[in-house]
Amino acid sequence: MGNPAYDAYRENVAGRSDVADTPELVAYYQQLAQLDTAALWTVANKIEPWEPKSASVPVLWRYRDLREHVLRSVDLVTPEKAGRRVIYLDNPGRRDVSAAVGWLYSGLQVMHPGEAASAHRHSSSALRFIMEGRGAYTIVDGHKMTLGANDFVLTPNGTWHEHGVEADGRTCIWQDGLDIPLVNTLEAGFYEVHPDLRQAVGHPVDDSVALWGAAGLRPQGQRWTHRYSPLFKYPWEPTYEALCRLARLQEGNPFDDTLMHYVNPVDGGHVMATIGASMQRLRPGFAGKAHRHTGSFLYQVAKGRGHSIIDGRRFDWQERDIFCVPSWAWHEHANASDSEDACLFCFSDLPVMEKLGLYHEQALADNGGRQPVAPLPG
Amino acid sequence: MGNPAYDAYRENVAGRSDVADTPELVAYYQQLAQLDTAALWTVANKIEPWEPKSASVPVLWRYRDLREHVLRSVDLVTPEKAGRRVIYLDNPGRRDVSAAVGWLYSGLQVMHPGEAASAHRHSSSALRFIMEGRGAYTIVDGHKMTLGANDFVLTPNGTWHEHGVEADGRTCIWQDGLDIPLVNTLEAGFYEVHPDLRQAVGHPVDDSVALWGAAGLRPQGQRWTHRYSPLFKYPWEPTYEALCRLARLQEGNPFDDTLMHYVNPVDGGHVMATIGASMQRLRPGFAGKAHRHTGSFLYQVAKGRGHSIIDGRRFDWQERDIFCVPSWAWHEHANASDSEDACLFCFSDLPVMEKLGLYHEQALADNGGRQPVAPLPG
Amino acid sequence: MGNPAYDAYRENVAGRSDVADTPELVAYYQQLAQLDTAALWTVANKIEPWEPKSASVPVLWRYRDLREHVLRSVDLVTPEKAGRRVIYLDNPGRRDVSAAVGWLYSGLQVMHPGEAASAHRHSSSALRFIMEGRGAYTIVDGHKMTLGANDFVLTPNGTWHEHGVEADGRTCIWQDGLDIPLVNTLEAGFYEVHPDLRQAVGHPVDDSVALWGAAGLRPQGQRWTHRYSPLFKYPWEPTYEALCRLARLQEGNPFDDTLMHYVNPVDGGHVMATIGASMQRLRPGFAGKAHRHTGSFLYQVAKGRGHSIIDGRRFDWQERDIFCVPSWAWHEHANASDSEDACLFCFSDLPVMEKLGLYHEQALADNGGRQPVAPLPG
Amino acid sequence: MGNPAYDAYRENVAGRSDVADTPELVAYYQQLAQLDTAALWTVANKIEPWEPKSASVPVLWRYRDLREHVLRSVDLVTPEKAGRRVIYLDNPGRRDVSAAVGWLYSGLQVMHPGEAASAHRHSSSALRFIMEGRGAYTIVDGHKMTLGANDFVLTPNGTWHEHGVEADGRTCIWQDGLDIPLVNTLEAGFYEVHPDLRQAVGHPVDDSVALWGAAGLRPQGQRWTHRYSPLFKYPWEPTYEALCRLARLQEGNPFDDTLMHYVNPVDGGHVMATIGASMQRLRPGFAGKAHRHTGSFLYQVAKGRGHSIIDGRRFDWQERDIFCVPSWAWHEHANASDSEDACLFCFSDLPVMEKLGLYHEQALADNGGRQPVAPLPG
Structure with missing residues (x-):
C-alpha cells in the first residue's frame, strides 16, 4: 500500500482548493499531523461542500x-x-x-x-x-x-x-x-x-x-417560562377538524396542501426547543410539487394512502406507515384517493434549523415541479 | 377676591413640600409665571400623589x-x-x-x-x-x-x-x-x-x-408582523365551553373565579396594542374577594346576574348591563344565583399598563377581603 | 342664555357626522344625559379628528x-x-x-x-x-x-x-x-x-x-430583567466623540443630521419604559429640512447655537436653552455657525408612541422641505 | 469470530436496560435488522448516557x-x-x-x-x-x-x-x-x-x-434584522480597558475572574447565531476554581502566561498558545504571574447550547474546588 492521498478532494475551480500532492508536501503534512494539525487545503473542498448531501437515506x-x-x-x-x-x-x-x-x-x-x-x-x-x-x-x-x-x-x-x-x-x-x-x-x-x-x-x-387548549384564550395568572409548550397534548379530532375547515376555505400550498404546525400557545412558537411537529392534509386527488429544504423530517401516515417521491424514488404508503425525508432531499407527496383525504403527521428538527439560521428552501423548477422517478430498487 | 393660594398642597411630612406663601414668594411665583415656569414645590404634592385617585367614578x-x-x-x-x-x-x-x-x-x-x-x-x-x-x-x-x-x-x-x-x-x-x-x-x-x-x-x-382559531395550531406559511391579533373574531360558544371545562378541573382565583384573556395566537399576547379583553365565569354561589389594580376596566354581563362592590358601593347587574371599575378602585364580584353561572366580558387598557411598567395590584387585607358597603346614593 | 349647541362639530363630508340640532333631538340628548350617556354623532368629529392637534405650544x-x-x-x-x-x-x-x-x-x-x-x-x-x-x-x-x-x-x-x-x-x-x-x-x-x-x-x-458601559461587551453572570437600562449614566465625552466619529464617516439625515439614541445595552431598546433620549450633532452650516411626527420632544442645547422653526415660528437658541416640539408639529433645525458644531440633547415619549403603535412620521413635501416662517409674536 | 454481542451495554440498575443475549433474541435482532430496525434495549444505555462524555480531548x-x-x-x-x-x-x-x-x-x-x-x-x-x-x-x-x-x-x-x-x-x-x-x-x-x-x-x-461601536448609543434610522451583530469588529484596546476598569471595581468570579462576552449591540445577545466569544482577564496571582459545563470552548492566550487544568491534566500556556476545553470537562485557569495580568480570548458554541436548552453547569465541590492533577503524558 502506498502513501495516503491528501489530494483526493481537488477541484479545478477558482476560489477552491486544487493542490496536488508532492513528496515535499506529503512530508509537510506528516509533520503537521504530529502537532495535531493539518493543512486546510487538503480537506477544504470536503468540509465546505457546495450544498448539503445527507448521510441519511430515504426509507x-x-x-x-x-x-x-x-x-x-x-x-x-x-x-x-x-x-x-x-x-x-x-x-x-x-x-x-x-x-x-x-x-x-x-x-x-x-x-x-x-x-x-x-x-x-x-x-x-x-x-x-x-x-x-x-x-x-x-x-x-x-x-x-x-x-x-x-x-x-x-x-x-x-x-x-x-x-x-x-x-x-x-x-x-x-x-x-x-x-x-x-x-x-x-x-x-x-x-x-x-x-x-x-x-x-x-x-x-x-x-x-x-x-x-382553548383557541385564542389564555388562562389568567398562569406564568410559563419554559422553552416548551405547557400544552402537552394535542388531540386528533380538533386537529383534523381544523385542517378540514381550513381546506374548505382556501387552496393549499403546492407542496404540502393544507399544513398546520403544532405550536406553543404561550408564544406561538414550536412545541419544544429542538423538535417541531405538524399535521397536514392532502385533499382527494392532491399531487404536490417537489421542493427541498434543510432539516430532517419523519412522517407517519395518520389517515389514508398515497405516495411520496423522495430524491427520485417512489414510496407508496398507507395508514401507520412511517417514512423519512433527509435534509435537502427533493420530495413531493400525493394522495392516492380521489374521494378520501390523507393526513401526514410529521416531526422534525426545524426549530434547530431556524434558531441557528440554517434553514434554506428551494422549489424544483424543472419538469413542472415534478421529479423524474427511478424504479424502486428490486 | 384675593391672591391665588400657591400653598394649597402643603404636607407636613419629611420628604414632601411644605412651603407657606409669603409676599416675597408670591411675587417670585408671579415672576416665574411670566417666563412660562413655576416653582415645583407649589405643586409637587399634587402631581406626585401617594397613590392613584381616579377621575372616573364607578357607574x-x-x-x-x-x-x-x-x-x-x-x-x-x-x-x-x-x-x-x-x-x-x-x-x-x-x-x-x-x-x-x-x-x-x-x-x-x-x-x-x-x-x-x-x-x-x-x-x-x-x-x-x-x-x-x-x-x-x-x-x-x-x-x-x-x-x-x-x-x-x-x-x-x-x-x-x-x-x-x-x-x-x-x-x-x-x-x-x-x-x-x-x-x-x-x-x-x-x-x-x-x-x-x-x-x-x-x-x-x-x-x-x-x-x-385552532388551539395549538398555526397555519403554515402565514407571516404576521402586526401588533394585533390576526384572529379577528372570538366566538362565544367555544369561549364559554373553555371556561366551563377549566372551571370543572380547578378552583378559580379568589377575585375573579375562572378568567381567560383573549389573546393573539401569534405571540400569546394581548389582542391589540392598547386594549386587552377577557371573559370570566363566576360559578353558582361565587362571592369574590376584593382587590384593586391600576388600569381602567369596563364590564358587560354576558350571562346571569349578580353584583359588584366598587369602592364601597354595590351595583346589582343582570345580563347586558355594563359597569366600570376605575383605576385603583377596590372591587369584588358575586354571582346572585346558586344554580346558574354568570359571565362577565371585560375590556381594558391593561396592555398599556403592562408595557409602560405601570401595573400594580393589591388584595384587600382587612375584613376577610370584603369591603364595607355604603348605601347606594338616592 | 339659550340651549347648549349639540351640533357644533358638524362636517359636511361623507362618512362624518352632520346632524343639526332640532328640538326633538335636543330633548333626546337631555334624556340621554340623565342616564350618563350621550349621542356619539354630537361629538364624533371632535373626538375623531383628521389628524393630531397638540394642546401644547412651542416654547x-x-x-x-x-x-x-x-x-x-x-x-x-x-x-x-x-x-x-x-x-x-x-x-x-x-x-x-x-x-x-x-x-x-x-x-x-x-x-x-x-x-x-x-x-x-x-x-x-x-x-x-x-x-x-x-x-x-x-x-x-x-x-x-x-x-x-x-x-x-x-x-x-x-x-x-x-x-x-x-x-x-x-x-x-x-x-x-x-x-x-x-x-x-x-x-x-x-x-x-x-x-x-x-x-x-x-x-x-x-x-x-x-x-x-463598554461597547459590544456584556459582563458575565449579570442577569437583568428590568424594563430599564442597567447603565444609569451616559457621560458626555464618549457620546460627543461617537457623534463626531460617525459624522466624519457618513452624511447625516436631512432632518436631524447625526443623531444617536441612548439605549439599554441589555436589549438595545430605549433607556426606560416610557422615556427615550438622544443626542444629536448638527455639523457647521447644517440647515435641516422639516418633518413632523407624533410624540412630544423636549430639547436642551448642549453645545453651540442655532435656530429651530416649529410650526412656522422661528426660535433662536444658544447653549443651555431649552425648547419643545409638540406632537405632529412641523420642525426643522439649523446650526448658526459655519465653523462650530451644535449639539442637542432631547428626551421624549417615543417609547410610548412605539409600544402603543401610535408613531407616525411625515416629511414636508412643499417648498423644498422648508417651512414658511411667521414673524415671532411681538 | 462469533456472533456480535448485542448486550454490551447492560446495566443492572432499575430503569435501565439489562437484557442478556439469548439465541432466540439474537435471531429476533437479526430479523429486525432486515427491516431497518433494531431493539432499543440493546443500545438504550449507550445512547442515553448518565452524563456527557466528549469525543474531543483537551489539547x-x-x-x-x-x-x-x-x-x-x-x-x-x-x-x-x-x-x-x-x-x-x-x-x-x-x-x-x-x-x-x-x-x-x-x-x-x-x-x-x-x-x-x-x-x-x-x-x-x-x-x-x-x-x-x-x-x-x-x-x-x-x-x-x-x-x-x-x-x-x-x-x-x-x-x-x-x-x-x-x-x-x-x-x-x-x-x-x-x-x-x-x-x-x-x-x-x-x-x-x-x-x-x-x-x-x-x-x-x-x-x-x-x-x-459606541457604548449605550444606537445610530438613528439604522434597521437591523439579521441574526448576527452589525458590529463586525471588536478592537483590542477598548476591550482590554473595559476588563481592567471592571476588575478595579469588583471582584471577579471564582472560575473566570473578570470575563466579558462580545455581544450584538442591537439586542445584547451573542455575536452570531451559532458562535459566541469572550475575553477574560486573570488578575496577577489569580488561581481559579474548577467547574464544568456543556459546550465546546477554544481559547487563545491574548496576553500573559499561566496554566489551565483540564480534566485533571495541566497545560502551561503563554501568549498566542491555543487550547481547548471539551464539553463537560472540568477546567480551572491560573495566571502564572504575580505582577502581570493574563488575558484569554475564547470562542464557543454557547449560543447553540443556550438556544436548544442544553446548557448545564456544575462547580467542583470537592477538594476546595481544585482538581487533582495527573502528570502530563510523557
Missing part, C-alpha cells in the same frame, strides 16, 4: 411489516429488564447513531394493559404519536394525559415522564420521537431515573388541555 | 334603561347623517373626553337589517361585543366575519373596517369599545374615510377563524 | 432668563421645606398638568455644595441632564454616580434615588425630566419617601458604567 | 511549535491554488470532522503583504482573531475593517467576505474560527465563490465601528 417503514415484530417484543422481554419495549427505526446511513433520519431517533413502543414504564427524565426532548390501542396515558411532571389514536403528546426535555396503559385498556402501540442523536452529538446528554420509579399525579387529568 | 349602565333610547336613535337620525348611530357611555367624571372609564370609550350601536356603516380607519383600536340581533357582520381589511350574541370581534388600529347587518337579519345592537380618549390625549389620532365608502371582501368569510 | 426657555431665578430659589426655600428646589417649565397650553410639553414634565434644579435631597421612589421614570457646576452625584438603588456637565443619568421608575452635590463641589444646576403628567393621567402614580430619607451606597462608585 | 497547541509551519505554507502553496493558506487544529478525537474541539473548526492563516483571498460566502459562521502582523483587513458585505493584534472580527454566515493584507503591511497570522463541522453535521452547508472573486468596498472603512 419507508411499512407498519404491516413491523407490527408483528413490535408485538413479539412483549413475549421476549419484560419492561423491567428492557426499560421500554421499543423497536427503533434504524436508518441505514446512520446506524452509528441509532437515528431514523438525521439526528432524530424514533421507535415503536408497545405496552399491555396494566403495564407502565418507569419514570425518568433526560436532556432529550421527546414526543409520542399514538398508533393503536385504548387506555394509553402519559404523565409529565405530575400532569396525566389520556391518549387515543393520532393524539400527539409532548414529554419535553428535563421533565419527569412515564407512559402506561390502564388496566382496562387494550394493547397500545405508539411512535416515540426524540432528539437523542442530536443531544448526544452535541455532547449534552444527561439521564436520570426517578428516585421512586413512579411519580405522583399532582393535577387533574388532562388539565394541560383545559388550561392551554 | 352601572342598566340595559333595560338604555335599550329603548338606543333603538329610538334609528328613528331620529340616518346612518348617512350620523355616521354611526351610537349612544355612548359618558362617565360623569370624564365628560370632557367622552370616556366610559379612564381613557376608554364605549357606546351601544344599533343597525337595522340591510344597513351598513361607511368604511373608515383610524389610529384608535376598536372592538365590538354583540348584544342582540341576527345577521351582524364586520369587515376588517377585506376579511368578513359573521357575528352572533356574545361574539367578540376586533377592528384594530390602522385597519379599514365597516359594520353591517344582512338584509335577512334582525335589528342588531352591540357594544363598541375603543381607546379614542387615550389616542386623543396622546395626540396621535388620525382618521380616514374609505375612498369608496365601502371595501371589497377579498377573502372567504370567517377565514381569520379558520386560519388562526 | 423656547432661554437659560439666560431662567438662571438667576433658579439660583434665587436657594435663598427663598430650604431643601427640607421644598423637597427639591426646582423651577419647572410650564407650557402655556398644559398648565393644568404641569407639563413642559405633552405629558412630559421638566424642571431646573439647583443644589449647593454639601446639600442632598431626600431619597424617594415613584412610578414615574426620571432623568437628569447636568447643566453646570461640579461635584453633582446621583444614587440609584445604592449605585452612586458622579456627574459633570452634559452627562445624562437615569433614575428609573421604582428605583430609590437621591441627588446631591459633594461638599467640595460647586453649585450645580441640572435639568430634570419625568413622565409625571403621563403617569398621573394614566392614574398609576405611587410615591414613597425612603424610610431613612437617605439610602446607603452599596456598590463601588460608577460601577454601572464599568459593568455596562 | 494545547503551542504557538512556538506551530508558527514556523504556518509561515512555511507560504513557500509551499499559493493562495490561488490553496484557496487559503491555513493550518488547522485537528483534535485527535475528532479527526473525522476536522474539528479543533466539539463541532468547532479553527486554523491559523498566514498572508503576505499585498495578498488577498478570494471572496466567498457560506452557511458557516466565521470569526478571526489577529495574532501578529500589520495591515490585515477583512471585507464583509462591502464593509472594510482594518485589523491589528488581538482584534476580533466577524464574518457571519451568509455574508460575502474576504481577507487581505495591505501592500505596505507586514506578514500577518490570525486564527480563524468557524462552525464548519456543526453546519456539516447538521447537513446544512452551502458554499459560494463570489462571481467576481473580489467584492467592492461600498462603505467608509470601519463604518461598522462608527455606527455600532
Whole structure:
C-alpha cells in the first residue's frame, strides 16, 4: 500500500482548493499531523461542500411489516429488564447513531394493559404519536394525559415522564420521537431515573388541555417560562377538524396542501426547543410539487394512502406507515384517493434549523415541479 | 377676591413640600409665571400623589334603561347623517373626553337589517361585543366575519373596517369599545374615510377563524408582523365551553373565579396594542374577594346576574348591563344565583399598563377581603 | 342664555357626522344625559379628528432668563421645606398638568455644595441632564454616580434615588425630566419617601458604567430583567466623540443630521419604559429640512447655537436653552455657525408612541422641505 | 469470530436496560435488522448516557511549535491554488470532522503583504482573531475593517467576505474560527465563490465601528434584522480597558475572574447565531476554581502566561498558545504571574447550547474546588 492521498478532494475551480500532492508536501503534512494539525487545503473542498448531501437515506417503514415484530417484543422481554419495549427505526446511513433520519431517533413502543414504564427524565426532548390501542396515558411532571389514536403528546426535555396503559385498556402501540442523536452529538446528554420509579399525579387529568387548549384564550395568572409548550397534548379530532375547515376555505400550498404546525400557545412558537411537529392534509386527488429544504423530517401516515417521491424514488404508503425525508432531499407527496383525504403527521428538527439560521428552501423548477422517478430498487 | 393660594398642597411630612406663601414668594411665583415656569414645590404634592385617585367614578349602565333610547336613535337620525348611530357611555367624571372609564370609550350601536356603516380607519383600536340581533357582520381589511350574541370581534388600529347587518337579519345592537380618549390625549389620532365608502371582501368569510382559531395550531406559511391579533373574531360558544371545562378541573382565583384573556395566537399576547379583553365565569354561589389594580376596566354581563362592590358601593347587574371599575378602585364580584353561572366580558387598557411598567395590584387585607358597603346614593 | 349647541362639530363630508340640532333631538340628548350617556354623532368629529392637534405650544426657555431665578430659589426655600428646589417649565397650553410639553414634565434644579435631597421612589421614570457646576452625584438603588456637565443619568421608575452635590463641589444646576403628567393621567402614580430619607451606597462608585458601559461587551453572570437600562449614566465625552466619529464617516439625515439614541445595552431598546433620549450633532452650516411626527420632544442645547422653526415660528437658541416640539408639529433645525458644531440633547415619549403603535412620521413635501416662517409674536 | 454481542451495554440498575443475549433474541435482532430496525434495549444505555462524555480531548497547541509551519505554507502553496493558506487544529478525537474541539473548526492563516483571498460566502459562521502582523483587513458585505493584534472580527454566515493584507503591511497570522463541522453535521452547508472573486468596498472603512461601536448609543434610522451583530469588529484596546476598569471595581468570579462576552449591540445577545466569544482577564496571582459545563470552548492566550487544568491534566500556556476545553470537562485557569495580568480570548458554541436548552453547569465541590492533577503524558 502506498502513501495516503491528501489530494483526493481537488477541484479545478477558482476560489477552491486544487493542490496536488508532492513528496515535499506529503512530508509537510506528516509533520503537521504530529502537532495535531493539518493543512486546510487538503480537506477544504470536503468540509465546505457546495450544498448539503445527507448521510441519511430515504426509507419507508411499512407498519404491516413491523407490527408483528413490535408485538413479539412483549413475549421476549419484560419492561423491567428492557426499560421500554421499543423497536427503533434504524436508518441505514446512520446506524452509528441509532437515528431514523438525521439526528432524530424514533421507535415503536408497545405496552399491555396494566403495564407502565418507569419514570425518568433526560436532556432529550421527546414526543409520542399514538398508533393503536385504548387506555394509553402519559404523565409529565405530575400532569396525566389520556391518549387515543393520532393524539400527539409532548414529554419535553428535563421533565419527569412515564407512559402506561390502564388496566382496562387494550394493547397500545405508539411512535416515540426524540432528539437523542442530536443531544448526544452535541455532547449534552444527561439521564436520570426517578428516585421512586413512579411519580405522583399532582393535577387533574388532562388539565394541560383545559388550561392551554382553548383557541385564542389564555388562562389568567398562569406564568410559563419554559422553552416548551405547557400544552402537552394535542388531540386528533380538533386537529383534523381544523385542517378540514381550513381546506374548505382556501387552496393549499403546492407542496404540502393544507399544513398546520403544532405550536406553543404561550408564544406561538414550536412545541419544544429542538423538535417541531405538524399535521397536514392532502385533499382527494392532491399531487404536490417537489421542493427541498434543510432539516430532517419523519412522517407517519395518520389517515389514508398515497405516495411520496423522495430524491427520485417512489414510496407508496398507507395508514401507520412511517417514512423519512433527509435534509435537502427533493420530495413531493400525493394522495392516492380521489374521494378520501390523507393526513401526514410529521416531526422534525426545524426549530434547530431556524434558531441557528440554517434553514434554506428551494422549489424544483424543472419538469413542472415534478421529479423524474427511478424504479424502486428490486 | 384675593391672591391665588400657591400653598394649597402643603404636607407636613419629611420628604414632601411644605412651603407657606409669603409676599416675597408670591411675587417670585408671579415672576416665574411670566417666563412660562413655576416653582415645583407649589405643586409637587399634587402631581406626585401617594397613590392613584381616579377621575372616573364607578357607574352601572342598566340595559333595560338604555335599550329603548338606543333603538329610538334609528328613528331620529340616518346612518348617512350620523355616521354611526351610537349612544355612548359618558362617565360623569370624564365628560370632557367622552370616556366610559379612564381613557376608554364605549357606546351601544344599533343597525337595522340591510344597513351598513361607511368604511373608515383610524389610529384608535376598536372592538365590538354583540348584544342582540341576527345577521351582524364586520369587515376588517377585506376579511368578513359573521357575528352572533356574545361574539367578540376586533377592528384594530390602522385597519379599514365597516359594520353591517344582512338584509335577512334582525335589528342588531352591540357594544363598541375603543381607546379614542387615550389616542386623543396622546395626540396621535388620525382618521380616514374609505375612498369608496365601502371595501371589497377579498377573502372567504370567517377565514381569520379558520386560519388562526385552532388551539395549538398555526397555519403554515402565514407571516404576521402586526401588533394585533390576526384572529379577528372570538366566538362565544367555544369561549364559554373553555371556561366551563377549566372551571370543572380547578378552583378559580379568589377575585375573579375562572378568567381567560383573549389573546393573539401569534405571540400569546394581548389582542391589540392598547386594549386587552377577557371573559370570566363566576360559578353558582361565587362571592369574590376584593382587590384593586391600576388600569381602567369596563364590564358587560354576558350571562346571569349578580353584583359588584366598587369602592364601597354595590351595583346589582343582570345580563347586558355594563359597569366600570376605575383605576385603583377596590372591587369584588358575586354571582346572585346558586344554580346558574354568570359571565362577565371585560375590556381594558391593561396592555398599556403592562408595557409602560405601570401595573400594580393589591388584595384587600382587612375584613376577610370584603369591603364595607355604603348605601347606594338616592 | 339659550340651549347648549349639540351640533357644533358638524362636517359636511361623507362618512362624518352632520346632524343639526332640532328640538326633538335636543330633548333626546337631555334624556340621554340623565342616564350618563350621550349621542356619539354630537361629538364624533371632535373626538375623531383628521389628524393630531397638540394642546401644547412651542416654547423656547432661554437659560439666560431662567438662571438667576433658579439660583434665587436657594435663598427663598430650604431643601427640607421644598423637597427639591426646582423651577419647572410650564407650557402655556398644559398648565393644568404641569407639563413642559405633552405629558412630559421638566424642571431646573439647583443644589449647593454639601446639600442632598431626600431619597424617594415613584412610578414615574426620571432623568437628569447636568447643566453646570461640579461635584453633582446621583444614587440609584445604592449605585452612586458622579456627574459633570452634559452627562445624562437615569433614575428609573421604582428605583430609590437621591441627588446631591459633594461638599467640595460647586453649585450645580441640572435639568430634570419625568413622565409625571403621563403617569398621573394614566392614574398609576405611587410615591414613597425612603424610610431613612437617605439610602446607603452599596456598590463601588460608577460601577454601572464599568459593568455596562463598554461597547459590544456584556459582563458575565449579570442577569437583568428590568424594563430599564442597567447603565444609569451616559457621560458626555464618549457620546460627543461617537457623534463626531460617525459624522466624519457618513452624511447625516436631512432632518436631524447625526443623531444617536441612548439605549439599554441589555436589549438595545430605549433607556426606560416610557422615556427615550438622544443626542444629536448638527455639523457647521447644517440647515435641516422639516418633518413632523407624533410624540412630544423636549430639547436642551448642549453645545453651540442655532435656530429651530416649529410650526412656522422661528426660535433662536444658544447653549443651555431649552425648547419643545409638540406632537405632529412641523420642525426643522439649523446650526448658526459655519465653523462650530451644535449639539442637542432631547428626551421624549417615543417609547410610548412605539409600544402603543401610535408613531407616525411625515416629511414636508412643499417648498423644498422648508417651512414658511411667521414673524415671532411681538 | 462469533456472533456480535448485542448486550454490551447492560446495566443492572432499575430503569435501565439489562437484557442478556439469548439465541432466540439474537435471531429476533437479526430479523429486525432486515427491516431497518433494531431493539432499543440493546443500545438504550449507550445512547442515553448518565452524563456527557466528549469525543474531543483537551489539547494545547503551542504557538512556538506551530508558527514556523504556518509561515512555511507560504513557500509551499499559493493562495490561488490553496484557496487559503491555513493550518488547522485537528483534535485527535475528532479527526473525522476536522474539528479543533466539539463541532468547532479553527486554523491559523498566514498572508503576505499585498495578498488577498478570494471572496466567498457560506452557511458557516466565521470569526478571526489577529495574532501578529500589520495591515490585515477583512471585507464583509462591502464593509472594510482594518485589523491589528488581538482584534476580533466577524464574518457571519451568509455574508460575502474576504481577507487581505495591505501592500505596505507586514506578514500577518490570525486564527480563524468557524462552525464548519456543526453546519456539516447538521447537513446544512452551502458554499459560494463570489462571481467576481473580489467584492467592492461600498462603505467608509470601519463604518461598522462608527455606527455600532459606541457604548449605550444606537445610530438613528439604522434597521437591523439579521441574526448576527452589525458590529463586525471588536478592537483590542477598548476591550482590554473595559476588563481592567471592571476588575478595579469588583471582584471577579471564582472560575473566570473578570470575563466579558462580545455581544450584538442591537439586542445584547451573542455575536452570531451559532458562535459566541469572550475575553477574560486573570488578575496577577489569580488561581481559579474548577467547574464544568456543556459546550465546546477554544481559547487563545491574548496576553500573559499561566496554566489551565483540564480534566485533571495541566497545560502551561503563554501568549498566542491555543487550547481547548471539551464539553463537560472540568477546567480551572491560573495566571502564572504575580505582577502581570493574563488575558484569554475564547470562542464557543454557547449560543447553540443556550438556544436548544442544553446548557448545564456544575462547580467542583470537592477538594476546595481544585482538581487533582495527573502528570502530563510523557
